[in-house]
Amino acid sequence: MSQTPDPEKLPEPANLRFLRLLVTVLTGVMIAGLLTILAMIVISYRSARAPLPEIITLPGGAIATAYTQGSDWYAVVTESDEILIFDRASGDLRQTIRIESQR
Structure with missing residues (x-):
């Protein structure tokens, strides 16, 4: 008969128990x-997110290609290279910016 102890019956060292607890707690903290x-x-x-306006009426039959918005305004980029900036509260056109190409 052998005098070597069974590894499954040996008590777990205290520092290994502490390390196992620490890893478990840190895993929980990372997940949380x-x-x-x-x-x-x-x-x-x-x-x-600000709510989108129900209807945007573009002047002169312009066709929209892009849309963006800020806190109290929204802007529409048209096919004719203009940026139309509207007031969010009233829906009125605030400013028109013409985009010039550098060809």
Whole structure:
């Protein structure tokens, strides 16, 4: 008969138990932190969006090619290389910017 002890019956060293607990706690903290960051990104994205206007009437039959918006304005880029900036509250045209090509 052999005098070597069975490895499964040996007590676990205290420092190994502490290390196992530390890794488990840190894993939980990392998962909670990641979920918190993702939740904050989703919340800030939803609150940052301003509602789109129902109807945008473009002057002179202009055709829109792009749209962007700010906090109190929205802008439409037309096929005729103009940027039309509208007031969000009233829907009135604030400014027209002509884009010149450098050919």
